[in-house]
């Protein structure tokens with residue numbers, strides 16, 4: 236027992252000195268870690284990004300501030316980081332295009348679609364997935380990724396989605412509503428891929444998205460609140476359904492509309508800019524006028 240006590244004492248004595256040293260040593264490390272973590276948690280590290288293409292350099296220097304310049308001129312986006320800078324509040328989501336193994340007609344829907352190749356060594360699995368990016372305000376990108384493992388497949392899909400970003404038109408094309416606010420789509424559009432054909436139709440306010448679930452995610456991500464739909468073909472193959480939905484949404488922009496009629500019907504291209512400052516200014520002006528009136532009265 237005595238030996239143990241002495242050992243304990245020694246053990247207690249040493250740690251005090253060591254702890255002090257450790258504290259001094261660890262004081263600097265946690266701060267650094269916190270800083271690096273803080274940068275990673277933020278939206279996007281703009282200064283850490285090294286731009287490679289001409290457009291990327293222009294975006295980084297602040298010459299291009301609006302993504303409409305790139306999309307309207309048909310410039311190819313070759314860097315995914317560029318989209319992070321121009322649309323700061325961008326969100327990503329994965330679609331359920333796969334299916335797990337299961338008895339009696341298949342299992343649950345999954346994010347990753349797993350396929351296999353038979354080789355001499357055994358089965359060689361591959362994973363593919365579909366990602367969507369958007370800001371709930373007029374911009375949407377859809378991309379596919381495929382790899383031997385799940386994580387790189389997801390990263391590839393998100394990168395491809397950012398490179399494929401496009402904008403849509405919103406409006407109210409429903410004759411039951413006619414409110415001229417951009418809560419639905421301005422006219423009927425349809426898209427096709429393989430046997431799948433999807434038709435999106437404008438709906439009055441309060442309808443919600445009467446669309447298949449994966450297409451609901453897409454329409455929600457782009458900022459459409461009300462829509463009706465109709466599908467033909469093998470909609471169980473989600474790859475084709477998603478691509479058909481994408482081609483339908485792209486037709487919203489490719490259809491020609493006269494500029495005058497766009498304003499009259501309340502059709503909006505891309506994002507809706509919220510004017511928050513104007514009411515405050517009006518209030519200030521009113522106050523100033525009231526003060527002037529008081530002074531005159533005095």
Ligand SMILES: [Zn+2]
Nearest residue numbers: 407412413414
């Ligand atoms: Zn409406």
